[in-house]
Amino acid sequence: MKSNQVVEALSALAQPTRLAIFRLLVVCGPAGMAAGQVAEKLGVSPANMSHHFKTLSHAGLIVARQDGRFIYYSANFAVMNGMLAYMTENCCEGDPDVCDVSVKKC
Amino acid sequence: MKSNQVVEALSALAQPTRLAIFRLLVVCGPAGMAAGQVAEKLGVSPANMSHHFKTLSHAGLIVARQDGRFIYYSANFAVMNGMLAYMTENCCEGDPDVCDVSVKKC
DNA sequence: TAAATTGTTAAACAATTATTAAAACGACAG
DNA sequence: CTGTCGTTTTAATAATTGTTTAACAATTTA
Numbered sequence: 001m002k003s004n005q006v007v008e009a010l011s012a013l014a015q016p017t018r019l020a021i022f023r024l025l026v027v028c029g030p031a032g033m034a035a036g037q038v039a040e041k042l043g044v045s046p047a048n049m050s051h052h053f054k055t056l057s058h059a060g061l062i063v064a065r066q067d068g069r070f071i072y073y074s075a076n077f078a079v080m081n082g083m084l085a086y087m088t089e090n091c092c093e094g095d096p097d098v099c100d101v102s103v104k105k106c
Numbered sequence: 107m108k109s110n111q112v113v114e115a116l117s118a119l120a121q122p123t124r125l126a127i128f129r130l131l132v133v134c135g136p137a138g139m140a141a142g143q144v145a146e147k148l149g150v151s152p153a154n155m156s157h158h159f160k161t162l163s164h165a166g167l168i169v170a171r172q173d174g175r176f177i178y179y180s181a182n183f184a185v186m187n188g189m190l191a192y193m194t195e196n197c198c199e200g201d202p203d204v205c206d207v208s209v210k211k212c
Numbered sequence: 213t214a215a216a217t218t219g220t221t222a223a224a225c226a227a228t229t230a231t232t233a234a235a236a237c238g239a240c241a242g
Numbered sequence: 243c244t245g246t247c248g249t250t251t252t253a254a255t256a257a258t259t260g261t262t263t264a265a266c267a268a269t270t271t272a
Contacts, residue, residue, distance in 0.1 A: 003122065003125065003126075004122070006125065007120055007121065007122050007125055010116050010119045010120035010125070011120040011229095013116045013120075013193070014113055014116035014117035014119075014120040015113065015229090015230080016109065016110070016113050017230095019109065019112065019113055019116070019193075020109075022193070023192075023193065023195065026193070026194060026195075026196070026197045027195075027196045027197065029197075034248090035248075035249065035250095036247095036248060036249075039249095045231085045232075045233095046248075046249060046250085047231085047232070047233075047234090047249085047250075047251085048230080048231060048232075049249090050249060050250050050251080051230080051231085051250090051251095052230095053249095053250095054250085055229095066239090068239070068240075069238085069239050069240060069247065069248055069249090070248070070249090071248080071249070071250095075197075077197075080193070080194075084190055086129075087119070087125075087128070087129065087132070087186070088132060088186075089129065089132075089133075090132070090133045091132045091133065091135075091181075091183075117259095121259085121260080123260090140218090141218075141219060141220095142217095142218065142219075145219095151261085151262080151263095152218080152219060152220085153219090153220080153221085153261085153262075153263080153264090154260080154261060154262075155219090156219060156220050156221080157220090157221095157260080157261085158260090159219095159220095160220085160221095161259095172268095172269095174218095174269070174270075175217065175218050175219085175268080175269050175270060176218070176219090176269095177218080177219065177220095
């Protein structure tokens with residue numbers, strides 16, 4: 001994963017509403033959630049929500065899937081994991097005892 | 107870890123220079139690296155570097171330690187791990203097979 | 213004490229980002 | 243078709259962020 005992609009992903013998540021969106025979608029899993037439902041759940045206007053979806057999509061953190069009139073968004077774990085890996089690359093010069101860079105499995 | 111702390115940490119890392127600083131310090135481990143050395147290594151002016159250090163420090167991602175004339179900065183793994191855990195909380199409704207939220211141990 | 217080194221702070225400007233409101237779009241039901 | 247629902251786009255404004263320059267503080271060396 002390239003540096004600028006990682007920065008883009010971090011920027012996308014570095015905003016309260018978008019972080020909340022992403023966390024919500026992470027819990028939903030691959031099934032995702034309809035755009036409107038996310039907006040209602042978080043109390044955000046549709047237009048504003050759409051902008052945030054666009055930002056997250058462009059960063060590759062979420063994926064859109066149309067189903068009839070609804071658009072379902074879901075979290076893309078591959079990009080998130082790539083981002084996490086990039087940040088901790090070669091940490092502590094390879095000594096695992098010094099740092100504990102692990103995330104509880106879900 | 108609270109939402110606004112996580113957003114602050116993500117914002118701090120969502121910038122090319124600061125991401126590079128953090129990655130450099132992650133590799134250095136607890137010993138850290140002198141401010142000037144980091145600045146030189148990344149080709150950033152001292153004043154600009156100082157601002158970035160401040161941002162990262164305030165987010166808790168790095169820690170400063172004075173040693174004579176030099177100030178050594180080092181990465182704070184606890185905050186980073188807290189941030190990662192927050193993002194993946196309750197992912198996939200608890201089904202570990204659906205997503206693989208793990209980071210290679212260093 | 214004076215000069216040199218290391219790093220921080222303050223102020224200003226340029227650039228980016230977030231939010232809102234209004235208009236427009238595409239999918240579907242009648 | 244026509245109307246409505248769900249969502250996106252456009253355009254404008256407000257707020258935040260990054261960089262630079264110059265001045266300042268702390269520590270060591272002469």
